[in-house]
Amino acid sequence: MKNGTTNILIVGVGGQGVLLASEILCEVAKIMGLDAKKSEVHGMSQRGGVVTSHIRFGKKVYSPLIPEKEADSILAFEIAEGLRWIDELKEGGTMIANSQRIVPPIVSTGKFDYPAEIEKRIKEKVPGAKIVNAFAIAKNLGNTRLVNTILLGVLSQSIDLEEKKWLEVIERMAPKNTGEINKKAFLEGRQQ
Amino acid sequence: MEMLLSGNEAIARGVYEYGGEFTSAYPGTPSTEILQTIARFFKDDVYAEWAINEKCALENTVGASYGGARSVAVMKHVGVNVAADPLMTLSYTGVGAGLILVSADDPSLHSSQNEQDNRCYGKFASIPVLEPSDSQEAKDFIENAFEISEKFDTPVLFRITTRISHSKGLVKIGERKTVEHDGFERNPKKYVMVPAHAAKRHEIIIERLENLKKFAEETPLNRIEWGDKKVGIITGSVAYQYAREAMPDASILKLGFGYPLPMKKIEEFASEVDRLFVVEELEPFYEEQILAAGIEVEGKKFFSNFLELNVTRVRNGFIEAGVLDGKPVKIENKQLLPRPPVLCAGCPHRGLMVALKKLKVYTTGDIGCYTLGALPPLEQIDTCLCMGASIGHAFGIEKAGKTEKKAVALLGDSTFLHSGITALASTVYNKGTTTTVIADNNITAMTGGQDHPGTSRTLMGEETHAIDLVQLCNALGVEHVRVVDPYDLEETTNVLKEEIDRDATSVVITNRPCMLFPRKIKDKPYTVNLELCTACGACFRVGCPAISGSEKKNDKGKPKSEIDPAMCTGCTICVQVCPVDAIVELEQE
């Protein structure tokens, strides 16, 4: 946390709602009265590629990208992506991963294997890693698109901001007519 | 008020606030959202359009500027190559009202075919280059750019990169201000570039460059942040942010006005610091000019011209140079599991790829979603150079006469309109017998679903004329134009075979819309009957993201397939390649 900047890396696969989650996080930083930057590369992400979003906030943020191995938190929307990016976490950082697996089509052609024992490998690297089944929680709530707000809820435990403010931002930023259910999803995540 | 804006949104906002009236673009990542933002939020005040290609976008913009409107053309870096012809002489004519050319470069090739550094166009055309380093500057510099353009009678190259375009930061918002300009006035010595006039103008341009150099010395766009004088850094664009963070105590000369360089200021800065560095992405653009001015400086030796920079790479460079303590941080390649982009489930290009594969032809490719057909498992695209190149490639391979297999040209509708029409006319004229396939999904899909002159809608949402591709090809002299349904593998294969075998120029056009844009298309999903499935893998080889290996295996341990009903759009390509009819419509309760 050099110069008091907080670095959060969100990773996942195209279509999982990474971008909305990072957008919400930046708005949260803004209402905390902080400078904020975020960066992600759009383009191929819509076609099933890897999506990463860098979010940084603090008194004054320069680079829009988090330097290597300086993430305070990593929020992985997909378990293999969690393992892919885990080395970006700084010593003592917070690792949160959704246990959901998204298998790319290339695996079924037999050219590559989906990695084995991912949860174990994550725990070996970061013993305190928190692995949640956000997909199952979302399914229970009746909409698998809620994965992103559930995971934000989990992350919110490590960010110093009142619950009320989070809920305000989610209400404002959620897609039309989904404010209530997204707030509910967020609170579910916050209790994990 | 402050808003969280991407660089692209901030530029759109800047065009609005600083009196922009006319904007034209051809889509291209990372620049596309600039005009989309203008059309969405500011269309009552600022006109915005998709031109058929970048040359046309710039020429329209020039006309609007001559005609008295503050004007902006927007394109990705390679688009400027297409617009380079008007650009080079536009430098000579100068402008009417302020004119900005936004060039969005793509270091690291996140979604491009090369990593060219378009600051070089500034030097090439003798025009000023502005380089914002974050969203706030992206907005503010639009005002400077209009003013510089009008004051010096020059187009301004506004150079951004993917990181500027797609990073968000807080931006202070203001009101719209407008400037009055007269309409077009006859002035042949300025606007008619016949040799005699152009020679005179060249002299003026040389003088203009001298004046711009003086301006570069004074403008606050270039500023010195004094710190420790052991290390001095000259930097601009997003590299400034990396350098500032990597070397918080160093002295920095930040260039917002990246060409022509303020050489006196640089000399003074150099004389105050012990060691001078340039930190810039891509080419040694500042570095070479500074060296040529006889000033000692180090740069590319520590900060490579390959791919984007970032804080870690900049820190590593300074550690290597011996001016920063610490050990370099190794940048790892995150090779766990590849997730190459794939054609969407239901994409109409898939059937085409499967049919072409069956026919065992070479496919000279082009730039669009169908380029993804180059990757496994389809691997059916054999060339990809620049937009519109496919037709010439196939023609040239045929004329070279040394290749046994036939070559078929494949390009999309947006690409055909962008720069395929002329190539097809040239093929007919020169008696080529190649087949051109237009994968017409009636949208510009790769860049996120933009309209074009074949879709009947403008960027501002109005109905308009749609070009009829069949009539157009006929008019170019192609007698044999066939339209096929790419969801029908047999028909598509047969028609392609007939036309490829024909001894005349021919065109085959597919007729299914993109299933993502302008609206999602989803028909009844299909499912795999696991009793019948033999795990032969035929359906895996069409490369559909909705199809994956299931838990069920055949006796050799190979996985049988399964289909994700949420993703399946019911296109039936897999049904048609399954040799045992194991894929059937999903019975829904």
Ligand SMILES: Cc1ncc(C[n+]2csc(CCOP(=O)(O)OP(=O)(O)O)c2C)c(N)n1
């Ligand atoms: C000169 C140039 N301008 C813009 C682009 C960005 N670009 C990449 S693909 C594409 C168009 C694709 O549209 P189309 O040919 O209709 O194919 P689709 O993606 O719809 O299949 C564009 C504009 C580019 N690569 N080069």
